[in-house]
Amino acid sequence: MSTQEEAALEREFDVLMAKAGAKVPADRKAGILAGYKDMKRLALLLRQPRSEAAEPSNVYSLTGFARSKRS
């Protein structure tokens, strides 16, 4: 990541913290910023083509998950 990109990321981060109403203590900012950078990487991984079946209702597919009847 270039210096320019790093600076842009930090500005974006500052906006998000302000929007949340958070006054981040200066000595704790670096750790959250590193976490934010990693979260952006993870968020990209989430965005891949999915089938219609991949939707949030009942995330645990009941087929084969729950026992069919009480023993």
Next chain:
Amino acid sequence: MSAPKVLHELSIAEAGRRLRAGTLSPVALTQHCLARIAALDPRLNAFVLVTKERALADADRADRELKAGVDRGPMHGIPYALKDIYATAGIPTTCHSKLLLENVPAEDCVVEAKLKSGGAALLGKLATHEFAIGGPSFDLPFPPARNPWHRDHFTGGSSSGSGAAVAAGLVRIAMGSDTGGSIRGPAFYCGTVGLKPTYGLVSRRGVFPLSYTLDHCGPLTWSVEDAALTMQVIAGYDALDPASADLAVPDFTSGIGRDLAGLNLAYPRSFFATQEDITAEVIASLDASAQQFAKLGAKVEEIELPDFELFNACGRVILIAEAYAIHEKNLITRPLDYARYTYQRMMVGATVSAADLTQAFRLRRELSSIINQRILGTHDAIITANGLAPAPRLDEFPADVPPKMTLQTMPFNVTGNPTLALPTKLSMSGLPLGLQIVGRAFDEPTVLRIGAAFEAASGWINQRPAVELQTAP
């Protein structure tokens, strides 16, 4: 003829037989644990509170009941301890945090109520990473727990005190919680058994939440059978826990003692062997374990899983969004009352968008389907890595940035499957290594059967860390 076992080496079943035969009393067993805690815990910091009077009162009551022929089940008269996020009526429950130092719950959590009515004796409350997240922190009201195999090393977390206390033989059973690996991480680093049950099998009511859809309650124990017997007491439907499954409680010990003939195990070698942080020693240990499962009668088949990073992305986005929702008000108004690592980890939740969270839940559905239908539709269980390397030193943790965790545990919080952490051997550095056994939903008996067979073959249970020889601070 072997020497008689010291009391903390008695399994729950062995102790139970002696308690019922009258050759051992619950009070003597509890006093032994209390003496061991007094002698060794100053080196380990596993306990944040020892409830000596309560423990002895519980033990005395169990003594009288057993003598009168009242039998409350497998935990009757057995000492146990709770991670300090489990609410205990009249006993402080701090979550290892400044924010809850004065918190004394009026009611027990469900697990504590079940253990209490099962006649067990509460030894105390155990160290945790603050609010079950964060890391080993020195800026909290209580010091972090230390690894009994080497006190300069990390215990894993967040059930840090649970792992340390069980490994050091201070208690046979310690309750932990697992949102991304918080039972199985300490089990790996400290060399204990740790069971993350199926989501919905053990009530979470009264246990301080970290992430509603990822939190699981379960035991850390010294043996697989101890875990099975604990589950017999704590599992079951709770109408007031929205996640609770209304299903009959199985006999968790039903498969223990059986070989593995007829079982088909999936071994996703490339899932862990391609990870950047894994050591050659860990890969060799897992390959040797896979061969051991085959020797015990199972068919072991190498399979492929989706990339670990997909599970990791899915779980971490959900975890951090839900944790932030729970702590939002205090994070904004009292930032300095959280430990540095806790605050830094949780504040990332303020950056997660609604679209991120929705995409994570969509992916979760897909990954759950792959594990439950494709893999466990044709295999009885999955054998895979737990940690990628032995416990790091505490002084290797960075001061400013939360540490990267090198565990392979998050996938099975995402999918909700029962997962058993099991020690395999000591590394060349003298620290434990281990693996995970992942089963079909609500099929804990098969997971425990596989774990018990491996445990018996490995002989792990016969070694303990020499805490006595380590210098106190």
